[in-house]
Amino acid sequence: MSGSLLRRLITAAAAGAVVATSVAAAPAHAxxxxxxxxxxxxxxxxxxxxxxxxxxxxxxxxxxxxxxxxxxxxxxxxxxxxxxxxxxxxxxxxxxxxxxxxxxxxxxxxxxxxxxxxxxxxxxxxxxxxxxxxxxxxxxxxxxxxxxxxxxxxxxxxxxxxxxxxxxxxxxxxxxxxxxxxxxxxxxxxxxxxxxxxxxxxxxxxxxxxxxxxxxxxxxxxxxxxxxxxxxxxxxxxxxxxxxxxxxxxxxxxxxxxxxxxxxxxxxxxxxxxxxxxxxxxxxxxxxxxxxxxxxxxxxxxxxxxxxxxxxxxxxxxxxxxxxxxxxxxxxxxxxxxxxxxxxxxxxxxxxxxxxxxxxxxxxxxxxxxxxxxxxxxxxxxPAWPAASARSTRITLGNGDGTTGTINSRINGGSRTWSDAPDLEEATAVANPNTAVPGRVAFLSAPLTSPVRISGTPTVTLRVQVDKPTTELTARLVDYGSATRVNYLARGEGITTLATESCWGESTTADDACYRDTAENVVTSDHAILTRGWQDAAHHVSLRRVTPLQPGRWYSITVPLQATDQRLATGHVLGLIVQASDNEYSTPQSTGATIRLDLRGSSLSLPLAGRLPIAGATAPAVPTAPAPAALSPPAPKRFQPLLP
Structure with missing residues (x-):
């Protein structure tokens, strides 16, 4: 018998004796x-x-x-x-x-x-x-x-x-x-x-x-x-x-x-x-x-x-x-x-x-x-969630230098055109936002002059032309700035299982109450994804039916992002990364479209506590660690073989 099991049994037996005594010894007027x-x-x-x-x-x-x-x-x-x-x-x-x-x-x-x-x-x-x-x-x-x-x-x-x-x-x-x-x-x-x-x-x-x-x-x-x-x-x-x-x-x-x-x-x-x-x-x-x-x-x-x-x-x-x-x-x-x-x-x-x-x-x-x-x-x-101080704030997208756009720009004209890259991995899509990456477009805020908080459900509205009946649209919000963060993308999803254990209740020989202790898995990184969102363009009218897009026609399509509650520190930069198909988190049914994005008709809606600074004429330089080399075949989907 292992020492660990013996210790559990002794603990359980002692606990049972105490319980039995306390029940038996209870006075009549208890x-x-x-x-x-x-x-x-x-x-x-x-x-x-x-x-x-x-x-x-x-x-x-x-x-x-x-x-x-x-x-x-x-x-x-x-x-x-x-x-x-x-x-x-x-x-x-x-x-x-x-x-x-x-x-x-x-x-x-x-x-x-x-x-x-x-x-x-x-x-x-x-x-x-x-x-x-x-x-x-x-x-x-x-x-x-x-x-x-x-x-x-x-x-x-x-x-x-x-x-x-x-x-x-x-x-x-x-x-x-x-x-x-x-x-x-x-x-x-x-x-x-x-x-x-x-x-x-x-x-x-x-x-x-x-x-x-x-x-x-x-x-x-x-x-x-x-x-x-x-x-x-x-x-x-x-x-x-x-x-x-x-x-x-x-x-x-x-x-x-x-x-x-x-x-x-x-x-x-x-x-x-x-x-x-x-x-x-x-x-x-x-x-x-x-x-x-x-x-x-x-x-x-x-x-x-x-x-x-x-x-x-x-x-x-x-x-x-x-x-x-x-x-x-x-x-x-x-x-x-x-x-x-x-x-x-x-x-x-x-x-x-x-x-x-x-x-x-x-x-x-x-x-x-x-x-x-x-x-x-x-x-x-x-006292509440989302934060009572968070207000839905419409934020413009600007042209920037023509490669990297801006967030919260006074001038929001311009356009972007890109072709779907179904095998573009998330890590590559969000890295190096100041450079051109085939299959994605990037927008950056000015460095924050005070902390802000995003608490609730963001959305991004995109005015697009698509040369196919539909395409997947994928959006990510990114916090660019060094911080110590929970490493939720690692095995364990943010925790590490330790060799020690602790007990929570009483045990028997068949069912012990002792479980391995855990610790948060943290990492210092220069950027982190705050939230993601996906939308099939042909479902922009209703999720109950497909409404195919007509090539050459402009459509306003809103991509809901996942609810979140995150704080961005002073000096950090908020990024918006938009691409089409996402082969890591979904199974695209239609790929290969070319998308034209009208910035004047596009915007970001944030449940925001605090204010984003007004963007300059161009986006700030945001250095990131090199993105991992593209994998072939594509990286496995992150949700498989997970069960709900």
């Missing part, structure tokens, strides 16, 4: 709820002795078409001592497709079961930490994954309703059985108050279930989560990858070969790669229009530099919610806050669940709504 002291929940119940059970919740669907209602496999860990006292506890629920295929967390933990098929290990720390504090932890295999029946429909009705059925069962509105077919009833041990949590796909399910308005769902904590599957797999008509829904289905599918062929065909036909249109298939997977139905409070966490589940996902959802809400924005990419700001995150999550699931008036809803990482390791709390 509070009716022993896990609540001084306005918060405390660990008084034994995790080792917890009730562990696995049940199957029946849904109202049969999308595997076998004539039997689909069932969701649900694994439960709950405090035995609370059950013995007939105390009903709230539930923390994570519904996921990843429990057998891919794992959860930075260490990719999977579920494990004992010889009788009952849950032995739940991934992540939620059960280890919260069960001793008077919560039940419930993990549900989404339909068609792991031990559930049905078929995974990737963000669709089956997926959302299979998770909703679990909330209904916890509130006595659905039926479930144990593995032997005997009835399983939850209302004897839970008060029905449920909070859903999860990162990425798991958090997306929480958003979808909340959008049904289901009663009993009191709060959700979506981490790096999707609110519109169209915006995850399309960028305003631009495909991220062909056959993407089918790919996701294959990765998480837990059913025998052939069982879900009908659903896979529906994914292929419904997603409509041929046009990139938003249609009924995508509307079913768009939770934002139903934000008004959400009853639950919402605690969002997201990486400002997430290039997998991009920031539009949280920003569009956040702006529509009219419930108690809170948001954490980190400088990392697709990373859980547990691996960024661990102690503070666990404490905040604890207080959030205590407030909305245990009903403890701890005041968390009156505290600042937003916590934002402004630089590596530096966090600020603010």
């Amino acid at each position: 509070a009716a709820v022993p896990h609540i002291r001084d306005g918060q929940t405390v660990p008084v119940y034994s995790y080792e002795n917890a009730v562990r059970e696995s049940v199957y919740v029946q849904t109202s669907l049969d999308n595997d078409q076998d004539g039997v209602p689909d069932k969701v496999a649900v694994d439960i860990t709950r405090p035995r001592e609370a059950a013995d006292r007939r105390l009903k506890v709230p539930v923390i629920l994570e519904a996921s497709p990843y429990y057998s295929c891919c794992g959860r967390g930075n260490e990719s933990e999977l579920k494990t079961y004992d010889a009788n098929g009952v849950i032995a290990k739940q991934p992540l720390f939620y059960d280890n930490y919260f069960v001793p504090r008077g919560y039940a932890f419930v993990s549900a295999d989404l339909a068609g994954t792991n031990r559930s029946t049905g078929c995974m429909d990737v963000g669709g009705r089956e997926e959302v309703l299979s998770a909703k059925a679990v909330v209904d069962w916890l509130n006595g509105r659905a039926v479930a059985t144990y593995g032997d077919g005997s009835p399983a009833v939850a209302t004897g041990w839970t008060n029905g108050k449920t909070g859903m949590i999860g990162k990425s796909w798991d958090g997306s399910v929480a958003n979808g279930v909340a959008a049904t308005g289901v009663r009993g769902l009191e709060t959700i904590v979506p981490i790096s989560a999707i609110s519109s599957w169209y915006d995850y797999q399309r960028y305003n008509g631009v495909l991220r990858s062909t056959d993407y829904p089918e790919y996701l289905h294959r990765v998480v599918n837990g059913r025998p070969a052939g069982v879900c062929d009908t659903v896979v065909k529906q994914l292929d036909e419904g997603s409509d790669d041929a046009t990139g249109n938003y249609n009924a298939y995508w509307a079913e997977r768009d939770f934002r229009p139903d934000a008004s139905k959400v009853r639950a409070s919402v605690f969002i966490a997201h990486g400002i530099n997430d290039t997998n589940v991009t920031t539009t996902q949280f920003a569009q959802w956040w702006s529509r919610l009219d419930v108690p809400k809170k948001i954490w924005l980190a400088q990392q990419g697709h990373v859980d806050p547990f691996d960024i700001r661990r102690a503070a995150w666990v404490d905040e999550l604890h207080r959030w669940f205590d407030r909305w699931l245990q009903g403890l008036r701890n005041g968390i809803e009156r505290e600042p709504r937003a916590s934002i990482e402004t630089a590596p390791g530096t966090w600020v709390d603010e």
Whole structure:
């Protein structure tokens, strides 16, 4: 036995002994709820002795078409001592497709079961930490994954309703059985108050279930989560990858070969790669229009530099919610806050669940709504997001020296013409903005005379002529200036996993609460991309239909960029880089166009706190480190083979 494992077991045993003693020694006049002291929940119940059970919740669907209602496999860990006292506890629920295929967390933990098929290990720390504090932890295999029946429909009705059925069962509105077919009833041990949590796909399910308005769902904590599957797999008509829904289905599918062929065909036909249109298939997977139905409070966490589940996902959802809400924005990419700001995150999550699931008036809803990482390791709390001081500001584009244009110029005439270079890599496109690079055009502000902040969703409007029926248009905002920044494009997306570990809750021989520590991965660089945006030109009228461009005709096309919150220091230069096709972040359907850009009819719209200086006649010189040599074949797409 390793020293590390032995230490965990000794720690767990000692913790269990303390818990047992504290429960047994409680005087007769002790509070009716022993896990609540001084306005918060405390660990008084034994995790080792917890009730562990696995049940199957029946849904109202049969999308595997076998004539039997689909069932969701649900694994439960709950405090035995609370059950013995007939105390009903709230539930923390994570519904996921990843429990057998891919794992959860930075260490990719999977579920494990004992010889009788009952849950032995739940991934992540939620059960280890919260069960001793008077919560039940419930993990549900989404339909068609792991031990559930049905078929995974990737963000669709089956997926959302299979998770909703679990909330209904916890509130006595659905039926479930144990593995032997005997009835399983939850209302004897839970008060029905449920909070859903999860990162990425798991958090997306929480958003979808909340959008049904289901009663009993009191709060959700979506981490790096999707609110519109169209915006995850399309960028305003631009495909991220062909056959993407089918790919996701294959990765998480837990059913025998052939069982879900009908659903896979529906994914292929419904997603409509041929046009990139938003249609009924995508509307079913768009939770934002139903934000008004959400009853639950919402605690969002997201990486400002997430290039997998991009920031539009949280920003569009956040702006529509009219419930108690809170948001954490980190400088990392697709990373859980547990691996960024661990102690503070666990404490905040604890207080959030205590407030909305245990009903403890701890005041968390009156505290600042937003916590934002402004630089590596530096966090600020603010009353709102976007920043209240940010104002939408229209900024002109100028001709500059004819090669490099200017931002915020008093004279904004001139034009640019360039031909699409589909294999132009991002690193090359944003480097050396004072030189001509085939396939891109660059614009620079004057050096900042005071700090500015971009907080919200920028856009760039381009007046263009295109010699083909369509083209992809790609825009990037760049901060040119030396700074120490989170290295979110590196492996780990801004974190480094260390050899040490820390423990968050109690452990058993099958399920330890100890996780590798992490540190921010930082780098000093002379420039950094602040945000990106993409638009298919033929979808400029509507995402629901293609409107081909006529050669020789001028069109005004707006490219929405991803939401952001970034600060630029005095002396730095703001850059705008525009190109056509982007083969790193998308799969262009039409390439090779020649584009003419009219600067007088083009502009940049920034949610700006502070002011940009007026540009001079020419752009400032901005030296950057040499761009990497072009790769052949092109660099792999950054989002593959990532999963949401």
